[in-house]
Amino acid sequence: KAILWSLITLLQNGVLPYNTQQFHMQLPHAQAQAVWQLFVERNVGIELEVFQQKQSHMALFSVFSDGSHRELLFSIESSARTNQLFLKFRTQKGSIKTYTLSAPLSDGKWHRIIFALSGDQIQLSENCHQLVSKLDFDLHFQQEPHLHMFIGEKNHHRKQSQGHMREFSADAGNPTFEKCPSLDLTLASPVVTSVEETSTTTQLPLLYAQTTFASELAERKDSLRDQTAFNQILEHIAFVEDQVKHWGAVIRSYDLRLKTVELHQRGCQIDGRIISFGQKQQNLLNCTECQCSSSGEVFCAAIGCPHLMCEHPIKRFGQCCPECGKECLYNGEYYPNGHEFWPKTCVRCTCQDGRMECQFHQTHECQKLDCYHQETPPNQCCPVCAGEDFCEQKNPCHENAECSNSKYGPKCTCKPGFFGNGTLCYDIDECLWDESAREQLGGCKTGTVCINLPGSFKCDCLPGFRKLDDRNCLDVIRV
Incomplete structure (x- = not known):
């Protein structure tokens, strides 16, 4: 479980800006051991939210071994005097290795600091700006049966620590990408590392006694000075490499976007003619159309038509799309075009585009049937087969229709994306x-151009937009 303390109630006098009350907490033994075990397993995330007074230096999180000489094992410190964060840990040789990182701690704002350790990889970020992420093979965390773990600086000399902390959490895993989905990877300045040869001792007070620190600096060997200078050169090289990688990625991104825009501007070639993105070219002789997509692909199919709600649309001569025919008036009642009914025995009437045509049928004209079950529907003259698999025997439906069996014959229904009477189906142009x-109905929306397809459609992104879902595109240039 995550170890999480809200320090607002514990440090009521140290939360408000510019209040100079100290903040400090020593974790109980059980919690300290639980957190340190995460360090030993090389799988820990530390998250702090702090506010720091100008010209102040604070120890945000620190761990010390127990014994006559309390040795520093790990710490995160911050300085508003120099606008720097310090990440310190003990190496296998017993030295203290320090990472010095630039961060604007004196700006009078709250700062969320996240440290993550995963194997030999360390990562530190401030307000979702990555300060360092690298492999370090000097890391050394071993079991410590007795240790002291502090949140905030121990005030041994009763000097007031000018700063405030309102949240601290420690847990397994790396919380960086959960808390910072848009982590800024650009390094503003190089990372500086240094190594102190002697083991740092303390008496629970401040992280290191100033006299001890001064003596350690004086006793540092020439070889360590050379090693520190060499490490600084390596850090500068790593910084330059990171910058080259970052700007290389930026250039590649703009190059890809430029090529995409150029492709949009080129359009598509159809029959020796260039048409622009989203444009259609129709052939009214065979009622087909071709449309240019954003990828440069050409989609050709039958011309899509507005969706008509009438059951029996008719297509007039010289037109590619049908229309609803005129209604018929019969015995004071209106009937839609194409409607067929039997008003009297052996009399069949059909509405033909505003004109009702009725015919009288005679029984001797009936065809001979070879089916076993035969019935004569109401008012009709001739018997018909009943309960047969009409769709299997003879399917009269259009290729874009589905056939189903009714009692007296097949029933044709246009498939989704098409309309008509089933024996003739037309493509619905959803782009209209x-x-x-x-x-x-879920049509194309923001940042898209609609491309009509047989029985369906698709939404292409406009130039400079990126696909968000099947119906929307995001303006990546503004983002």
Whole structure:
């Protein structure tokens, strides 16, 4: 379980900005051992939120061994005087290795600091800006049966620590990418490392007694000075490499975007003619159309038509899309075009585009049937086969229709994305939907151009946009 303390109630006098009360907490033994075990397992994330007074230096999180000489094992310190964070840990040789990182700690704002250790990889970020992420093979964390772990600086000399902390958490795993999904990887300045040869001792007070620190600096060997200078050169090289990688990625991103825009501007070539992205070219002789997609692909199919709600649309001569025929008036009642009914025995009437045509049938004209079950529907003259698999015997439906068996014959229904009477089906052009229809039926929306397909459609992104989902595209240039 995560170890999480909200320090607001514990440090009521140290939360408000510019209040100079100290903050400090020593973790109980059980919790300290639980957190340190995460360090030993090389799988720990430390998260702090601090506010620091100007010209102040604080120890945010520190761990010491127990014994006559309390040795520093790990610490995160911050300085508003120099605007720097210090990450310190003990190496296998007993030396203290320090990472010095630049961060704007004196800006009078709260700062969320996240440290993560995963194997030999260390990562430290401040307000979702990555300060360091690298492999370090000097890391050394071993079991410590007795240790002291502090949140905030131990005030041994009763000097007031000018700073405030309102959240601290420690848990397994790396919380960086959960808390910072858009982590800024650009390094503003190089990382400086240094190594202190002697083991750092303390008496629970401040992290290191100033006299001890001064003597350690004086006793540092020439070889360590050379090693520190060499490490600094390596850090500068790593910084330059990171910058080259970052700007290389930026350039590649803009190059890809430029090529995409150029592709949009080129359009598509159809029959020796260039048409722009989203444009259609229709052939009214065979009622087909071709449309240019954003990828440069050309989609050709039958011309899509507005969706008509009538059951029997008719296509007039010289037109590619049908229309609803005229209604018929019969005995004071209106009937839609194509409607067929039997008003009297052996009399069949059909509405033909505003004109009702009725025919009288005679029984001797009936065809001979070879089926076992035969019935004569109401008012009809001739018997028909009943309960047969009409779709299997003879399917009269259009290729874009589905056949189902009714009692007296097959029933044809146009498939989704098409309309008509089933024996003739037309493609619905979903790109002709108005805004209300797009909202209700799920048409193309923000940053897209609609491409009509047989029985369906797809939404292509406009130049400079990136696909968000099947119906929306995001303006990546503004983002």
